Amino acid sequence: MSSSAALVSSDKVNGSAVYGAHGDEIGHIDHLMIDKKSGNVAYAVMGFGGFLGMGEDHHPIPWNALRYDTSREGYVTDINEDTLKGAPERPEGWQRDRDWEQRTFDHYGVPYYWI
């Protein structure tokens, strides 16, 4: 599939590189979390290598905080280490915890996926 296509397979998104505002690769997309009813992609669960100075760590990032960069065939985000560290802690059952979701999207300053 051409990189200029508007659609991408979920198989291909998983593993895509994510670049920070300064162009450095900060991690990759491990998998997506999809809203079953609407079919919106809610989160990209990102794996961060040494980004936080620890082993591979997974964090759900609002999909709206990523944008696709056709020239690099990867995603770009303004999220940095501080934003990530300050994000609301992920509770048990976060996949259906609208209160946590709202605080998280507010933290990252991006539109809710559920509206």
Added chain:
Amino acid sequence: MSSSAALVSSDKVNGSAVYGAHGDEIGHIDHLMIDKKSGNVAYAVMGFGGFLGMGEDHHPIPWNALRYDTSREGYVTDINEDTLKGAPERPEGWQRDRDWEQRTFDHYGVPYYWI
């Protein structure tokens, strides 16, 4: 992850069963096609076993033509064999062919994902 959760991992959607209007299993989701910019799931590319009397065959079905059934932990659709056979033929480069996409969504009678 609980089956009652609102969010599902893209890894888990792939392989999910799809049931027809009469409750019979007609196929499964092979993978999803995602609109890179909006993050909307555009299509579920379904694999049909003997449904059409041929070997495993893949067809992109508008995501809006599927609905999640929590009790069965799978998807349900009103699409039947006739609808599928009558669908617009998939051209080379269908992933960025808005004309084909429009005819396809019209055929299945579901709202466009790009509006």
